[in-house]
Amino acid sequence: MKKLILTATVFLIVAACKTNPFTGKSTLNFYPNSQIFPMAFAQYDSFLTENKVVTGTSEAQMITKVGQRIASAAERWLDANGYPGYLKEYKWEYNLVNDETVNAWCMPGGKIVFYTGILPITQTETGVAVVMGHEVAHALADHGAQRMSAGMVQQIGAVAGNVAIKDPEKRNMFNQAYGLGSTVGVMLPFSRSHETEADRIGLQIMAIAGYNPDEAAELWKRMKANAGGEAPPEFMSTHPSNDTRISNLTAWAPAAKQEAAKYGVTSFK
Secondary structure: OHHHHHHHHHHHHHHOEEEOOOOOOEEEOOOOHHHHHHHHHHHHHHHHHHOOEEOOOHHHHHHHHHHHHHHHHHHHHHHHOOOOOOOOOOOOEEEEEOOOOOOEEEEOOOEEEEEHHHHHHHOOHHHHHHHHHHHHHHHHOOHHHHHHHHHHHHHHHHHHHHHHOOOHHHHHHHHHHHHHHHHHHHHHHHHHHHHHHHHHHHHHHHHHOOOOOHHHHHHHHHHHHHHOOOOOOHHHOOOOOHHHHHHHHHHHHHHHHHHHHOOOOOOOO
16 A cells, blocks of 8 residues: 555656746646636636625726736747747736735736735836736746646655554654654745745746846845734744845846847836
């Protein structure tokens, strides 16, 4: 049984590799778009019916405008780099929800929500573009499907351990150690790597869309000030620290401008 589980796991991992067009790296993804997108779209629609969607305001219109510009920039990059049709199954949608939470998120397939609570931090259209680029990047890189796939591997590992260990006391010790070790040592770093990847891809796309990538670090300085120093240690978090993000975004901004110049974009909002 243990050998069967191990063999099945290896087969799934090998069979489920998909190339990230922005990094050229193989990624773990068990879920094709045809499977995960309909689930995400249904969940998104359900969320909208249960929350107060803001429509008709200048802020709501800005969210849609920025989202469309960022998605168009992503498509330009993909078409120019050998991935025509990459977005054919995506159904982009951008909604502003009345909620004081300082957050925005994106579901697989391009379903994006901004909470009104983040707008005092974004401050401007360019600030919105920083967040939008990051969220669109999550969708482009299939991060949702990758997290689900990693969760499946984590579960398979737990099952394999419980099958292999017969002694109840040792099995209990394994479960405690495996739960903590796989979370802190694997799942949290995996999540942080996605956030960092989305920061970098998003910075590039927002620049191609005509938004100043220098503003990304400035937004995260405001995020840091808003947090007031209340954040878990980076190794215990799903996200990089604010200081890490500020440092990264500052270092990457010149390259994002150079990438935008390839598309004739040399001045920014």
